[in-house]
Amino acid sequence: xxxxxxxxxxxxxxxxxxxxxxxxxxxxxxxxxxxxxxxxxxxxxxxxxxxxxxxxxxxxxxxxxxxxxxxxxxxxxxxxxxxxxxxxxxxxxxxxxxxxxxxxxxxxxxxxxxxxxxxxxxxxxxxxxxxxxxxxxxxxxxxxxxxxxxxxxxxxxxxxxxxxxxxxxxxxxxxxxxxxxxxxxxxxxxxxxxxxxxxxxxxxxxxxxxxxxxxxxxxxxxxxxxxxxxxxxxxxxxxxxxxxxxxxxxxxxxxxxxxxxxxxxxxxxxxxxxxxxxxxxxxxxxxxxxxxxxxxxxxxxxxxxxxxxxxxxxxxxxxxxxxxxxxxxxxxxxxxxxxxxxxxxxxxxxxxxxxxxxxxxxxxxxxxxxxxxxxxxxxxxxxxxxxxxxxxxxxxxxxxxxxxxxxxxxxxxxxxxxxxxxxxxxxxxxxxxxxxxxxxxxxxxxxxxxxxxxxxxxxxxxxxxxxxxxxxxxx
Amino acid sequence: xxxxxxxxxxxxxxxxxxxxxxxxxxxxxxxxxxxxxxxxxxxxxxxxxxxxxxxxxxxxxxxxxxxxxxxxxxxxxxxxxxxxxxxxxxxxxxxxxxxxxxxxxxxxxxxxxxxxxxxxxxxxxxxxxxxxxxxxxxxxxxxxxxxxxxxxxxxxxxxxxxxxxxxxxxxxxxxxxxxxxxxxxxxxxxxxxxxxxxxxxxxxxxxxxxxxxxxxxxxxxxxxxxxxxxxxxxxxxxxxxxxxxxxxxxxxxxxxxxxx
Numbered sequence: 001x002x003x004x005x006x007x008x009x010x011x012x013x014x015x016x017x018x019x020x021x022x023x024x025x026x027x028x029x030x031x032x033x034x035x036x037x038x039x040x041x042x043x044x045x046x047x048x049x050x051x052x053x054x055x056x057x058x059x060x061x062x063x064x065x066x067x068x069x070x071x072x073x074x075x076x077x078x079x080x081x082x083x084x085x086x087x088x089x090x091x092x093x094x095x096x097x098x099x100x101x102x103x104x105x106x107x108x109x110x111x112x113x114x115x116x117x118x119x120x121x122x123x124x125x126x127x128x129x130x131x132x133x134x135x136x137x138x139x140x141x142x143x144x145x146x147x148x149x150x151x152x153x154x155x156x157x158x159x160x161x162x163x164x165x166x167x168x169x170x171x172x173x174x175x176x177x178x179x180x181x182x183x184x185x186x187x188x189x190x191x192x193x194x195x196x197x198x199x200x201x202x203x204x205x206x207x208x209x210x211x212x213x214x215x216x217x218x219x220x221x222x223x224x225x226x227x228x229x230x231x232x233x234x235x236x237x238x239x240x241x242x243x244x245x246x247x248x249x250x251x252x253x254x255x256x257x258x259x260x261x262x263x264x265x266x267x268x269x270x271x272x273x274x275x276x277x278x279x280x281x282x283x284x285x286x287x288x289x290x291x292x293x294x295x296x297x298x299x300x301x302x303x304x305x306x307x308x309x310x311x312x313x314x315x316x317x318x319x320x321x322x323x324x325x326x327x328x329x330x331x332x333x334x335x336x337x338x339x340x341x342x343x344x345x346x347x348x349x350x351x352x353x354x355x356x357x358x359x360x361x362x363x364x365x366x367x368x369x370x371x372x373x374x375x376x377x378x379x380x381x382x383x384x385x386x387x388x389x390x391x392x393x394x395x396x397x398x399x400x401x402x403x404x405x406x407x408x409x410x411x412x413x414x415x416x417x418x419x420x421x422x423x424x425x426x427x428x429x430x431x432x433x434x435x436x437x438x439x440x441x442x443x444x445x446x447x448x449x450x451x452x453x454x455x456x457x458x459x460x461x462x463x464x465x466x467x468x469x470x471x472x473x474x475x
Numbered sequence: 476x477x478x479x480x481x482x483x484x485x486x487x488x489x490x491x492x493x494x495x496x497x498x499x500x501x502x503x504x505x506x507x508x509x510x511x512x513x514x515x516x517x518x519x520x521x522x523x524x525x526x527x528x529x530x531x532x533x534x535x536x537x538x539x540x541x542x543x544x545x546x547x548x549x550x551x552x553x554x555x556x557x558x559x560x561x562x563x564x565x566x567x568x569x570x571x572x573x574x575x576x577x578x579x580x581x582x583x584x585x586x587x588x589x590x591x592x593x594x595x596x597x598x599x600x601x602x603x604x605x606x607x608x609x610x611x612x613x614x615x616x617x618x619x620x621x622x623x624x625x626x627x628x629x630x631x632x633x634x635x636x637x638x639x640x641x642x643x644x645x646x647x648x649x650x651x652x653x654x655x656x657x658x659x660x661x662x663x664x665x666x667x668x669x670x671x672x673x674x675x676x677x678x679x680x681x682x683x684x685x686x687x688x689x690x691x692x693x694x695x696x697x698x699x700x701x702x703x704x705x706x707x708x709x710x711x712x713x714x715x716x717x718x719x720x721x722x723x724x725x726x727x728x729x730x731x732x733x734x735x
Contacts, residue, residue, distance in 0.1 A: 421568070422531060422532065423568045424568050424569075424570055426528075426530050426531065426552055426568075427564065427567065427568040427570070428570065428578075428582075429529075429551060429552035429553040429556070430528050430529075430552045430553075430555075430556055430561075430562050430564075431553075431556055431578075431582035431585065431586070431634060431638065432553050432556035432557045432582055432585035432586035432638070433553055433581055433582055433585045434551075434553050434585070435551065435553065437581065437585070438553075441570065441573050441577075441578070441581065442570060442573070444572065444573070445570055445571050445572025445573035445617070446571065446572055447572070448571075448572030448573075449572065
């Protein structure tokens with residue numbers, strides 16, 4: 001799971017990582033660098049997977065070879081980056097990562113943990129040092145309660161072993177391996193991720209946090225998450241955390257698939273804050289059936305380049321999709337984020353709200369797609385994207401793609417780009433608040449509509465993290 | 476009071492985007508005094524207010540401003556506020572997503588230079604809101620977002636009450652207010668006035684001065700204080716308008732050979 005961080009990137013981002021490749025670490029198992037059919041088969045063999053999964057991986061690998069780098073509908077252009085697929089380890093026994101030494105973790109990450117007040121044990125977990133974590137106990141009791149309700153919440157590797165019939169029925173149906181190059185890559189080499197199954201009528205009243213699912217496969221580079229909400233059920237899944245997720249892996253490419261059946265509702269909350277060397281290229285998609293509701297709350301901080309557009313396919317009448325996207329780009333970072341909604345059926349509704357903040361040379365792009373198929377009459381959609389620029393060099397672009405093939409629809413789109421206003425700063429400063437504090441207040445206010453949708457502890461942490469970023473303490 | 480003189484402005488000249496607006500303003504305000512600055516539109520009243528608080532768009536090209544004996548022209552707006560200056564804005568700026576209560580608490584903390592106990596803050600906030608006849612819900616709204624004209628002006632006075640400044644500059648606090656709102660705001664200001672406070676009231680109309688009584692009235696015209704007097708001057712302006720004063724000023728200029 002260790003990819004090369006070139007010294008060039010480290011320098012460019014202004015951080016001294018203090019190490020390059022973690023080649024000296026002892027691995028009980030790791031595939032050779034680069035990707036081949038042999039490597040893919042090897043991954044499946046080591047995991048002792050059934051034949052159907054091996055076939056799924058191999059087929060996906062061939063799609064990966066055939067697919068061009070994505071453009072257009074999928075996302076922005078990544079051709080300008082030096083992403084080398086052959087310079088990456090695609091699989092290592094994750095337990096080995098636990099052996100990474102705390103002293104290898106960069107000081108700036110440790111500082112941020114301290115400033116966020118993260119407990120010692122948790123810090124090590126977040127940094128990939130030590131897999132033991134106090135909440136394991138908490139998780140076990142939660143899991144027992146869930147099991148009584150018939151809810152399944154395990155890592156996806158375990159699901160392939162323990163619930164093969166459900167996984168086989170749904171895996172790759174929402175994001176097929178041939179969907180795009182990165183979906184194909186993930187399908188070929190995936191490891192870890194969450195599998196959630198909620199039976200009909202069951203409403204899970206606590207957010208399921210990937211946090212709790214303490215497992216050695218937890219922090220996978222190519223996570224695969226599959227959520228199935230049966231009729232009339234409800235679940236809120238939370239992944240990530242506000243603390244910077246330190247990773248030596250330079251490529252993260254997850255796939256998330258969600259199926260929301262009649263009258264069910266799923267909320268999926270992500271807060272990600274990758275270290276500055278990471279390419280974070282993710283395909284997230286949900287299919288919502290009759291009167292079902294899908295809500296994505298997607299917060300992206302950190303990373304070198306993130307491309308992520310949570311999508312909702314509104315498959316049957318009455319389905320509703322909601323995407324709240326928050327992106328913050330600091331020096332040298334590019335957040336290419338947004339959301340996509342596809343109205344397939346009549347009487348479907350959707351909302352996309354995007355907020356982005358660019359600081360220093362940071363760049364944010366809103367990339368949205370709205371598609372209405374013929375016959376999806378009385379579709380209603382509102383898109384609103386606001387960008388805030390903090391510095392002269394900061395940049396923000398908007399790429400809203402619309403393909404509306406039905407007349408009888410109601411579509412609204414609003415976009416704004418604003419700078420932190422001289423007048424706003426002056427106003428706050430005239431009340432004794434320093435320029436730095438005033439800027440933090442303005443930014444926190446700007447992102448408030450999204451932050452208020454987060455679970456309390458995440459909202460508090462996110463606000464603090466934004467404040468740290470404004471102070472320039474975090475990259 | 477150990478120091479009588481609160482504010483001393485001498486020969487202040489200010490340019491905005493290269494255009495000279497103030498051409499040498501002199502003004503001295505002692506503690507406990509209320510000075511009204513009146514003048515027709517475009518005379519430089521708001522420029523004076525913003526310059527005193529240190530708005531970056533207003534370039535000081537000459538003169539000095541001493542506040543409690545200290546030259547403040549090199550200080551950032553927040554540093555001026557922490558020394559006890561306050562500006563009630565003519566057009567308060569909206570800060571989306573930031574609640575009044577959060578903003579006020581931060582401001583109070585900043586001006587004091589130390590944390591304010593929650594209870595003390597809450598009591599102060601509720602008492603001042605009550606004084607200004609403001610609903611408690613108001614504190615939960617975002618700063619100046621969707622406020623009516625009257626609400627904005629009340630919110631300014633609320634801030635003044637909470638920050639407890641030594642000098643309050645009020646820029647057209649009466650504009651956009653109906654008579655009831657004007658009375659409430661004025662009563663609020665009067666209730667907040669203490670012997671230590673100096674007030675500079677900037678206004679176009681005399682009507683505010685029916686409620687807040689100044690001891691001194693100055694007329695600002697073309698970036699200069701062309702005339703000063705007592706409260707009777709405001710009444711005279713009310714009945715005669717600015718023209719007689721301006722004409723007289725013109726004759727003085729002509730006599731001294733100076734250009735307006």
